[in-house]
Amino acid sequence: MGKVIVGKASDIPPGKMVKVSVDGKEILVVNSDGNYYAMDDTCTHSGASLSEGQFQDSIVTCGWHGAQFDCKSGKLAKFPAKINNLKSYNVVLESDEVFVEA
């Protein structure tokens, strides 16, 4: 398990998504209304990077075929086919710095 800095909290305002690499895993960190959440960046449908999709109202929408995931849990929120949830990770705020534990 590694702990990796994502960036300064002030550089990740509400509505922003940031992709980081932790121990070879691509992880998406988002700021939803001032709270930080993290989950796998790779869409469980066909492998798109979710960081290239859309983020609104705690929902991350994949830019390829529109699968929607809840950023708070990584769970699939909406998609016509049954696909896996994303793994979510712990985010820690220390001073003005955001870290993800994965």
Ligand code: FES
């Ligand atoms: S790759 Fe994400 S919805 Fe198809």
